[in-house]
Amino acid sequence: MQGLKGLIKILLVVFTTLLFANVAASIDPVLTMFNVENVIPQEDSVRFKTLLNVFDSYEAKLKTNPKDSVEIFKNLGLISAELKKPSDALVYTEKYIDNSTDVEILNKDSYNQIIETPEYQVLKDKYLIKWNTLIFICFYIVFIGVFFAVIINLKKSADRASNLLIGGFVLVHSLFILEWSLYCSNIRYSYPHTYIMSSSIALFYAPLLYFYFRRITGEHKFKSQDLLHFLAPVILLSILMPFYALSGEEKLKVMFNLSDLYSKKNFFFIVFIPKISSYIIYGYFIGRLYFKNRKELSEDTRDDDLNKWKRNLYYIHIMYMVSYTFYGFSASGIIPAESDFIYHSQMLAMSFMVLYIAKMAYLKPQIFNYKNFIEFENEDVAPKYVKSGLTESLSTELKEELMRLFSEERIYKDSNLNLDLISEKLNTTRHNTSQIINEQFNMNFFELINKFRIEEALNLLQEDINGDLNIIDVAYEVGYNNKVTFNKAFKKETSLTPTQFIESLNYN
Template sequence: MSTVELNRFIVILIYGSLVLLSLLKLANPLKVNRKGNLWFGLFLFLWSTYWLDEIWSLIKGSQIEIHSILSVQFVQFLTPVMFYFSVLFFANPSFKFKWSDIKYAILPIFFLINLVLQRYGNFTDQSFFEFTFIGLILFQALFYTGLSYFTIRKHQKRIQQFSANTEGINLNWLEYIILILFIINIIYVIYNLFYDPTSLNAFINIAFLLVIYFVAYYSLKQKEIYPVEEKKLDEFISINEENESEEIKRKLIPDEELLRIKGDLEKLMEQEKPYLDSELNLIKLSEQLSVSTHHLSYVINTGFQKNFFQFVNEYRIEYAKKLLKDNTANKLSILGIAYESGFNSKTSFNTTFKKFTDQTPSEFKK
């Protein structure tokens, strides 16, 4: 098989995989993260249009440039926006568009005006429009991938306010997609500037195909990030917003009440050991303590100077240390100790243990 034939085969795989995956995300048979998956499916479908030229050229047997059609160019320009919207709804399913969000249409409108003027304007010098065309594409891509990256980072902090196990809901895979695509695009731009771009097509397409399979694996594997009813979800979001606000400095409860709840919480953690439940979250703990989630979050943040993730996992790590030191528990593997201590995977156990002790569990045991 020649390089050209290989590249054609890879292009077919890329386009077919993206269209199939977009349909799966739009159909969402598992009914999880509905809004996030809807926008992510639209993003994947728009992403697939970048290979339409090559697909139709293979079908027709001659070179066809679909990307030069005005409507196709405009739709492709919206690809980074669709990705950002999917990140927004993965991170906050209760997010609702407001009139102020009309700002997301500013760049697309400028791009559409530029396209129309470039196509139908009676201008002898097209260099300005061509430069603006490329500049808007690059700026839009960098701007929205940057926004997506910071939204994911904010989400990773938010979930630590109500969940003690963040693996599987931290959206790391979306963060990796951004970084991988950014690196691939840098390589592509550099190669186009200094080398023959046609020789890079097969390599770039293989890289994109691997990224698509990575996306397929993790996006289909993504479980419900907020497995709670909408009312509780709004509580979680509002708790996080309060913690980010200067108003957190005001007292939600009197000092006497704070000390009472703090004492009850320490007693519960020592005697009942709720941290051994791998599915423990702020709601479960607040129900066991018979206090509101807002008050419990305030007590943990203010009374212990920690977030929920840090507070619970400190207990888990201390319990794991006892098991690692205990000769009678030596029959347990590291994974067994992880499960006994309330962790739901060896990876999260190792990562958290290293974070709290600067040692891996194996190093500590030795």
Template sequence: MQYIIGIFIAFFLAVLILTKKGSNRADVFLGVWLIVIGIHIFGYYSFVSGIIYTIPNLMWLNLPYAFVHGPMLYLYTEALTNPERFKSKRWLLHFVLPILISFSAFPVMFLPENVRIMIYKNNGRGYENYMLDWTILLGISGVIYVISTYILLFKHKKRILNQFSNQEKINLNWLRFLLYGMGITWVIIILGGSDKWIFSTSTVLLIFIGFFGIRQVGIFTDQNVEIESIDELIIEEPIVIETRIEKKKYAKSSLNEDTAKDIHRKLQHLMITERLFTEPELTLTDLATRLGIHPNYLSQVINDLEGVNFYDYINTLRIQEFKILVSLPENKKYTFLSLAYECGFNSKSAFNRFFKKATNLSPSEYLKNINKQYSE
């Protein structure tokens, strides 16, 4: 029964994702992957239920599809993080191994039906070497794709810090947890774990994938992939945030020091006069457009002259603005969260996390310290 439920969930979620409003290439990969998972679960169900003995050709549902999950996970992640990579058809090369595996099964597929059934019932007796090679290849393929996907997510995390001021919906943390689960599954396969356990837990992974996959929004679709005066915010002692800046990335930049300083002055003026940091969805591209410069130049100026990435720069200004607002007597009737929203944060978790990072205090601890100073 659990396998039938898994099959139903896989196809149901695939339909939801493939037909959701504003679907993109990543949604197509995810939807197709869910269909593949459903077919694969059906292939295993046909074995445990005995259907495969009446339709021996169903063996094909278990052989090639096991090798498709790694490529689909990787391609889905790449479609989210690097959509420009799909301008060519080289991504199709990821399916060469599954196709070769299918061809390798031809000798068995052309055996008499009664012989094939006997092979299945005896767990591949007579083809032990083939099954061993199949298992080794499957394990190696799985590990390679898990590692490759992790590298994509690592690069993505660094990339969005230089392009977005809020990252709650685009940090892909849920994919990291899925990756850990997939990694454990591949290790169990390599160690010769139970197929029953692997396919039983796949239902849980299906629900996880479907829930977050439906909610996942596009990331780089609109991006060029390449009170008290705010004056005091700019000149007061800055919040110190430890951030590694890779200046080597700009070694070939044509931006000279004088131009960089000029852009920096314009950036500060824009923040003072228009308080753009209060826009929750502000991006590097948005800000560069307002300044009339290329996003790469703006990123370099922020990295070199502010010493932080774009995400930290904008959120530092938001924290400084919050400090001003929370200290005003007329704002005592408002909650921390409402003031945080006013400053440009779009979630409680993002605000609390960055405030703690910037001040080593929680908002309530900071306010207590301020009140204590005033009372003294």
């Protein structure tokens, strides 16, 4: 009996020895036995020692059998997390994800052991979907840009061609910002088909801005040969189509530089070089248009709203072009400098462009009906209508009818009032209406409108004895779309702001 017990003990020792030898020599049995990925954390010294032995065996296997390194990295990362070794977990998990594209590993229960550590936060920020204030702001700017692109093309009594161009220009910007937001928030890993989605329209940016400038500086009429400017964007799109047709899994491999089909450096030559070349070439032609047009203007009209608009668009484009150039060369490694400023500067320039255009649409909506500016703001107050067929009697008759429209019908209270509407009511041409306003009133269209609107506002404020009216209510009542434009016109006419005028009434 005693001999049998001794034999059993010997067999148990041999069995245990063989078991641990097998652990050291093989990976898969360990995974099956301990189920490392889903193991429930326990304060158990035996289990802890076993995991350490498994960890050591994996590290040994990594040196002797590098072919299985991806799977080894995975298990070393999981075991390191279980053992509460965040530094090792960070190193091995990064290696695993960068070689497998499997970001979902970070949702395994094993990482609950280190979820509060800085190392896990590094992994989370690098691979998992994240949100912060900057990303929310960018998504909001995207919404503003898309909203503007739609609304500006629904506007009536406006130049459809110029609004289509500026709307398309802003929409391209918005898609760039959207892709950047998806990139920074790591959503691209969950939706890989969003990767470089805006690159397909990258070369539309500069031609749209160029033709918009041509339209608002010289009322350019499009011809069939103008379509040649959009040939490069079409070619780029055709080159990118094979990439867009790839599966999401293959696109993830491209993101992690694991693909045999594409590498990130391919896109430097496919997208960045043509894109920056387009920006520089069209930027040159836009600059020529702007400065040539500015030189032809009188000193009095160089700083009007329309020309400030052109100037600001041009210089914001230059700012974006420079920032994108530094970003591209830095991202490609040509310039050995990586910084958040370089990375974010091109996005700040794009966002600034969208917000500036949206702001002007709100504060200066008449800019987007540029013909009024061309005809009224950029002409002398009393031009020489040498070839005009307007007789003196007809001019007087039209002047009287115009005064009736303003005095009795108060058409100036219509916030959409423009030259076409007035000409229609006078049953005459735009040219005749322009001549009457300039010669009979010695002022331009906007000055005449503002004169009547501010006079109406003054009457309303003087009659408001109890102070029941808000300034914005008065602005809307007399025909303005916003308070800022009203305040500016009010001060120009009275040398006081509306608030100062109300205070002077109360004082008296």
